[in-house]
Each structure stands twice: as structure tokens, then as C-alpha cells.
Amino acid sequence: xxxxxxxxxxxxxxxxxxxxxxxxxxxxxxxxxxxxxxxxxxxxxxxxxxxxxxxxxxxxxxxxxxxxxxxxxxxxxxxxxxxxxxxxxxxxxxxxxxxxxxxxxxxxxxxxxxx
Amino acid sequence: xxxxxxxxxxxxxxxxxxxxxxxxxxxxxxxxxxxxxxxxxxxxxxxxxxxxxxxxxxxxxxxxxxxxxxxxxxxxxxxxxxxxxxxxxxxxxxxxxxxxxxxxxxxxxxxxxxxxxxxxxxxxxxxxxxxxxxxxxxxxxxxxxxxxxxxx
Numbered sequence: 288x289x290x291x292x293x294x295x296x297x298x299x300x301x302x303x304x305x306x307x308x309x310x311x312x313x314x315x316x317x318x319x320x321x322x323x324x325x326x327x328x329x330x331x332x333x334x335x336x337x338x339x340x341x342x343x344x345x346x347x348x349x350x351x352x353x354x355x356x357x358x359x360x361x362x363x364x365x366x367x368x369x370x371x372x373x374x375x376x377x378x379x380x381x382x383x384x385x386x387x388x389x390x391x392x393x394x395x396x397x398x399x400x401x402x
Numbered sequence: 403x404x405x406x407x408x409x410x411x412x413x414x415x416x417x418x419x420x421x422x423x424x425x426x427x428x429x430x431x432x433x434x435x436x437x438x439x440x441x442x443x444x445x446x447x448x449x450x451x452x453x454x455x456x457x458x459x460x461x462x463x464x465x466x467x468x469x470x471x472x473x474x475x476x477x478x479x480x481x482x483x484x485x486x487x488x489x490x491x492x493x494x495x496x497x498x499x500x501x502x503x504x505x506x507x508x509x510x511x512x513x514x515x516x517x518x519x520x521x522x523x524x525x526x527x528x529x530x531x532x533x534x535x536x537x538x539x540x541x542x543x544x545x546x547x548x549x550x551x552x553x554x
Binding site for chain 2: 288293296297299300301303304307308312313316319320321322323324325326327329330333358360362364382386400401402
């Protein structure tokens with residue numbers, strides 16, 4: 288798997304986790320489960336470390352996409368970009384090939400990740 | 403969410419009757435690896451890393467020997483649940499200090515609407531002492547399924 292793509296996936300997951308730990312609904316369920324979330328500053332440290340490991344040009348694009356669409360990586364399911372539902376070219380229908388390189392959807396521009 | 407609906411998220415290839423790992427970190431690694439080998443995720447390390455970060459915010463052990471490690475990730479296509487057991491128990495830094503013998507891992511895509519509902523329902527079931535006692539004796543996935551579907 289492309290190393291930068293893996294870091295981008297981890298960064299987006301982390302961004303969602305940061306939002307989630309602040310959500311009221313999540314807090315309510317966590318409380319019901321008897322769980323307490325604390326120390327989310329660790330997540331910000333982890334985010335910073337990940338961002339430093341991503342090439343600046345890619346990171347800048349990631350932030351722009353997050354700002355615009357609320358996500359920067361689109362999963363690919365059944366050869367379709369789940370960001371815009373465009374069917375991808377046949378040569379990208381195998382996930383081993385797809386995830387080998389950092390690719391963007393030709394229509395919506397999101398980074399593609401073959402689930 | 404009814405029992406049968408809850409049960410529909412469990413799959414035989416995501417059932418580990420006895421974890422090999424004996425530490426929290428090892429258990430998270432093993433369940434993430436199981437997701438990869440059953441082709442539910444492309445890379446185990448993505449889920450392992452996220453579960454570990456979630457544990458870093460506070461243990462997901464809910465007491466009474468049960469833990470529910472959970473996270474949202476784009477690495478899964480749909481709500482994915484794994485059930486694992488460890489007869490000797492694992493130290494999950496639980497508030498009641500009890501070793502964890504039943505592990506339910508829940509991973510969902512970022513915008514999955516069933517994630518919180520599922521977690522709530524699962525925890526509701528797992529706080530029942532009778533159910534927990536029977537679950538600890540489960541030896542196969544079929545046994546687990548018939549137990550859950552028999553709960554009223």
C-alpha cells in the first residue's frame with residue numbers, strides 16, 4: 288500500500304475521532320457504557336506527527352478537500368468512487384493496484400482508497 | 403434494534419473463540435489482523451492504530467470482564483463487528499480491575515447511522531449478568547448465535 292495514502296487514511300480517521308469525542312451523542316452513549324473519554328490532546332499530538340510525515344502539497348490538498356467536502360478520501364467500492372459515484376477506469380478495478388499509488392478521482396478530486 | 407438485527411452484524415469469520423494474545427496491545431493487534439485476513443480491511447495497521455488511539459483516551463472495558471473497543475474508520479465498507487474470547491482474561495485497565503474475557507470490537511464507516519445504536523444495544527445486552535455468564539461458556543459461533551437469538 289502506498290505509504291502516503293495510508294497516512295492520509297489514518298489522518299482522516301483521526302480527524303473524525305477528534306470530532307467524535309466532542310460530540311454530545313457519543314458522550315451520551317459512552318456514559319451509558321460507563322466509559323469516560325479524557326486526554327484528547329494526545330490525539331492532536333498524533334495528528335501533528337502524522338501531518339509532518341505527509342508531503343506538504345498533498346497535505347494542503349487534503350485540508351482543502353476536508354474544508355470543502357468534510358472528507359478528503361473517498362472509499363472505492365465496486366469500482367466506484369464513493370465521493371461522487373463515478374465509475375473508475377477498468378485498469379483500477381483491482382484494489383492491489385489501486386492502493387499502490389496515491390490517486391485522485393478525476394471528477395471530485397478526492398484521494399481514492401480501495402476498501 | 404432487535405436481537406436478530408443485532409445478530410446480523412456478527413459473522414463466523416470474525417469470531418475468535420480463544421485469543422492467542424495475553425496483553426491488551428496484543429489483543430488489539432490480533433483482532434485487527436483478523437479483519438485483514440477476512441478481507442474486511444485492506445491494512446490491519448490502520449485499524450490497530452486507531453483502536454490504540456481510542457484506548458489512549460480511556461479504556462473501553464465496560465466492567466464485568468467485557469471490553470468494547472470501537473472506532474470509526476473509512477477502512478471498512480460497513481459496520482463490522484468482531485467477537486473474541488480469552489478464557490484467562492486480559493488486563494484492559496478496566497475501572498473494576500477485572501480481566502477482560504469477552505471482547506466485542508465495533509468499527510464503522512464515518513457516517514454510519516447504526517454505529518451508536520448498535521453500541522448502545524450491545525452494551526445493554528452485555529450488562530446483563532446472566533447473558534455474560536452464558537457467553538463465557540460459548541464454544542462456537544453457532545452457539546453464540548443461538549444464544550443471542552434466544553434472548554427475549
